[in-house]
Amino acid sequence: MNAAPTAVYSPRSLATALAVLADRAPVTVLAGGTDLMVELRTGRTQVASVLDLWGVEELRFVRAEAGGVRIGALTTITELRRQPSLGAWPLLAACAADFAAEQIRNRATVGGSLGTASPAADLGPVLWALDAVVRLRSRDGVRDLPIPAFLLGYRRTARRADELIESVWLPGRLPTERGAFVKVGTRDAQSIAKVVVALVASRDAGSGQVTAVRAAAGSVAERTVELASLQELVGRRPDAAALLAVSRVAASRDCAPIDDVRSSAVYRRHALQRVVCDMLTSTLEVPLEDG
Ligand SMILES: Cc1cc2nc3c(=O)[nH]c(=O)nc-3n(C[C@H](O)[C@H](O)[C@H](O)COP(=O)(O)OP(=O)(O)OC[C@H]3O[C@@H](n4cnc5c(N)ncnc54)[C@H](O)[C@@H]3O)c2cc1C
Structure with a gap:
């Protein structure tokens, strides 16, 4: 097990979270912790300081947007299954039903799955098939990347160290699909x-x-x-x-x-x-x- 982080930041607003990322590097982002805590316990990951996003309510939403739906990074796997407004994207619920078990689903987030970028992630294929676009936000603005441009390799993404995964946008589906x-x-x-x-x-x-x-x-x-x-x-x-x-x-x-x-x-x-x-x-x- 590695040394404890020197600082843990627990902001309540997105603006403060982005400021921490910009000013306190290197900072490791923590969402549900279902991947990161395992990494820390096994010593596979070392962290200097931690940005705990769990209290940033601005990242916890599902809303209709631009002919599709935008899902905030802190949306949990449980919410993918239960949220009525995601009914038009039944693959999300199908994936959530097979994901881990209830305790993990209640903590594991969409942003965390994208952040880990595991080749074995269940959500990766779903978001790819649904033409998802990942929104990255830093203090300087936003970047929107389609999944193929975001997932670069083995646990490697296009996210810069000063960016958060803010949300993911999914286009609406055809009734014939x-x-x-x-x-x-x-x-x-x-x-x-x-x-x-x-x-x-x-x-x-x-x-x-x-x-x-x-x-x-x-x-x-x-x-x-x-x-x-x-x-x-x-x-x-x-x-x-x-x-x-x-x-x-x-x-x-x-x-x-x-x-x-x-x-x-x-x-x-x-x-x-x-x-x-x-x-x-x-x-x-x-x-x-x-x-
Ligand atoms: C027992 C168990 C069973 C599991 N079963 C499954 C399964 O069936 N299917 C599956 O796909 N996965 C599974 N996982 C893996 C894990 O639950 C998922 O990858 C989950 O979605 C991670 O989300 P999290 O919020 O817990 O991420 P965290 O552990 O908090 O973070 C994961 C990574 O993403 C980064 N990160 C998190 N949020 C952001 C953000 N908003 N912006 C930038 N970076 C961010 C973190 O820095 C870290 O590198 C399992 C894990 C465990 C422990």
Whole structure:
């Protein structure tokens, strides 16, 4: 266990929090603490001083904005599941239902998940599939970064040391869209994913052609990745064989899994292919082939 921080700042306003970040560097941000406290206990992270955001109510909100919804960084996983105004984004609740267990969900925040940028995070694929835009705020202003530009690598983000993750914006969804979230873990509760996938897709009611598909996966590369090969489906009326083929391509081209304590690279590719094929079959309502 490492030495205690020399200072813990517990501001009540966003302006004060930003001033601490700007003037007292290096400062480590603390939200729910479900990642950071583990890191401190194991000694994997050393901190000089801590900025405890929990009392900054300005970061705890969900509100309609610009054709979508803006979710404050301190919104907890529990709130993603319970907040009625997030009903139009059912993938959030699906993800929250499979996230850890209740005690963790009550503390773990959206900003903390983004801040850790774990390749195994459940929210990463969901926010990617939903075209989320992360808002970073410093004393100098704001920067809005789409998820692919924010998640740079293994536990690495585009956030500068003087910036806070303030919120995330999600665009509204089309009524024709269907989505799915699947997490493959060792057990139902308290399990970090071996593979996790979020997918949204829609097709034209008349022609049956796929009009849009977006999917992203976790635990299969050094960061959350998009399953870009699935774009091949757009403009087509795929049958079961086509879905099988495209899911095989995605599992081979779009990811780079490794062997680690939770699973093997071979299993991860296999599971990803099966999960993606099933998700495409159900969201696009493609009949299964006989035999
Ligand atoms: C038992 C257990 C089970 C878990 N199960 C799951 C699971 O099923 N799925 C899953 O995805 N994760 C899981 N986690 C990981 C963890 O709960 C999540 O990553 C959570 O979202 C982290 O949020 P937090 O508020 O606790 O972050 P914290 O631990 O407070 O912070 C995490 C990181 O983000 C930074 N940070 C936090 N907020 C901000 C901000 N607003 N601006 C800038 N930086 C910020 C911190 O500096 C730190 O680096 C689990 C953890 C535990 C201990």
